[in-house]
Amino acid sequence: MIGVFDSGIGGLFVLSALRAALPEADLLYYADTARLPYGARSPALIRRFAREAGERFAGWGADRVQVACGTVSALALDEFRAAANRPVSGVIAPAVREVIKSGVRRVLILSTEATARSLAFDRALTGEDPGIVPLSLGCPLFVPLIENGFFAKNDPALLSFIGRVLAPGQTFLPDAILLGCTHFRLLSPAISSLFPGVPLYDCGEAAARALAKTERSQGGGSLRVVVSDGPDRFLSAAENAGALPPGTVVECVGEV
Amino acid sequence: MIGVFDSGIGGLFVLSALRAALPEADLLYYADTARLPYGARSPALIRRFAREAGERFAGWGADRVQVACGTVSALALDEFRAAANRPVSGVIAPAVREVIKSGVRRVLILSTEATARSLAFDRALTGEDPGIVPLSLGCPLFVPLIENGFFAKNDPALLSFIGRVLAPGQTFLPDAILLGCTHFRLLSPAISSLFPGVPLYDCGEAAARALAKTERSQGGGSLRVVVSDGPDRFLSAAENAGALPPGTVVECVGEV
The missing domain is CATH 3.40.50.1860 (Rossmann fold)
Known part of the structure; x- marks a missing residue:
């Protein structure tokens, strides 16, 4: 199962590209909507958010994670990777x-x-x-x-x-x-x-292309979407952006 | 000491009005900039933020707290008050x-x-x-x-x-x-x-007027300003808005 992480809806386009390129891959998207927007926070706080998000993917048992958040990729990819304890790529x-x-x-x-x-x-x-x-x-x-x-x-x-x-x-x-x-x-x-x-x-797009090249498409083609707050708000923003297939269920796991 | 709470710079105008009306009061302003904006979060998360903010004012020993955040006043004033364990008024x-x-x-x-x-x-x-x-x-x-x-x-x-x-x-x-x-x-x-x-x-303004009527101005007229993330960003936003006296020091206490 491939995990995809972002603070909000931005990473959904990475998710869509991965679904198109790897139709049989099982995908899990997690958006940390409880703490959005990341890009206006301090580096120390972004590193903490990244650690907590990485731990969540470890708990979910993702085989690898694509960080689809530019801010975490720039400031806290090492922290995310250490906490996830599995292959992690940034953008x-x-x-x-x-x-x-x-x-x-x-x-x-x-x-x-x-x-x-x-x-x-x-x-x-x-x-x-x-x-x-x-x-x-x-x-x-x-x-x-x-x-x-x-x-x-x-x-x-x-x-x-x-x-x-x-x-x-x-x-x-x-x-x-x-x-x-x-x-x-x-x-x-x-x-x-x-x-x-x-x-x-x-x-x-570049990250999705790179990941699709190295990953094999195997699994049931499942999609799980999880947020840390406001699943309805997230779903409506995602649908408004045309970034989630109709009928997608959004789970809420709460803030850490 | 009177505490004033907001998620960001909005409550600084309440603070200014209180400083003008009660020049000898000791004031402590706390902005939860690590989790801003509150108004786009779910009610459950806003209640949790309110509890954590209330606990902070209890720890600081405020005599009373003015919640200068409309969102907490509307959704979580009871939670804030219970956690603060002292007189709390909303807007x-x-x-x-x-x-x-x-x-x-x-x-x-x-x-x-x-x-x-x-x-x-x-x-x-x-x-x-x-x-x-x-x-x-x-x-x-x-x-x-x-x-x-x-x-x-x-x-x-x-x-x-x-x-x-x-x-x-x-x-x-x-x-x-x-x-x-x-x-x-x-x-x-x-x-x-x-x-x-x-x-x-x-x-x-209405909240500041109401509080100034009931409180007596006593103390050394001190001002302490505390945020949970990004003190420099907060200070620059506050100064840009003309909402803090020049030379104010902003402390950062980190997220809960």
Whole structure:
């Protein structure tokens, strides 16, 4: 059984990609909705959340876990892995490999504030290719916007907000944008409209592609979805985002 | 020593009003920033947060506590009081008294989603005067907007967002608006511009006025500010909102 972890609905796109690529794999998705949003917390608290989430997957007996949360991937993957005590992959290495392969130079990384401050994506990129020029931009409010259903393509208020947050990225003149938070995929039409012609790389898609290559599709193709608070709210946000098959049951396990 | 509790910066306006009215009172402000925003959580989780916050004030030896969080006042004041084991007041009763006194009839209550669903303000209003017609409107994203510094008066993107959320309130044709979340005070110019001529009642101001009437100002006029995560982030949000005197030190006690 493959576990997939996120703070909220962002990782559901990783889940969908894995279900499509590995139709017989048994999948367990866990969203820590009781403590969302992670990206506005301190590194110490994010590490604690990561440990507690890792322990949960150990308890559930997952064979391996895909951390589909950019913030945990950037700040606390080691803590998550130690607590889970099984193979754990994040979203940074696969995304960085895809970006490097494409040959782009000026890479604008959009992420949560905690991820941006960690410079984890920047370091991973320049570690692979010192010629890359990365710029990490922390995007406050993007995750709450998305979790509350504000991601419609042609919403002028949303575009105006996003434009203000992304303004420093426009003067950077990127030749690629790396979405370093799996939630941000829902804002990609809006982001693209502000950076016409600039290719977008989604860390969640890259991670799902990488995992699908190494895993074999075996099992009954089951899907279990678990949250730590508010299953109805989560289900409605997920359905609104088109990110869960109709009729999915969402279990609530409570906060740790 | 008087304790003041909120999930974030909203209660700081209650604190300011208390400092002005009771200059010699010793005050302790605690913001549970590790679990913010409360208003998007389930009632069970809000009750647990309230218990844990109440216990903290018991440990600090506060003589009494003003809960300056509309969500805890609406859903978990009894739990907070039992855990604190000392006199505790919320923000609902004082606001309801002021609204009733003013003689208005159609009252639009703006609050977090959890508070709106609880109907605590509605019931308190009609309990005092069955002729009152209340309408509670849950406002998702308002607290994250404010905590992230988006509350400028003439921000067209913000006005557009707020206008969309408040649209059902406009067709209700209120003759008064009750701000049932202490954060919302920062959005009052924007809210007023959408409801010209409709008076605003702020539950935080009403609570501070009520407490100042019953308490005596005694002590050294000290101020202690404590958060459960991210003291720097809190301080910058508070200063941005003009809600803390310059030079205030913010302590971090960690999550429970």
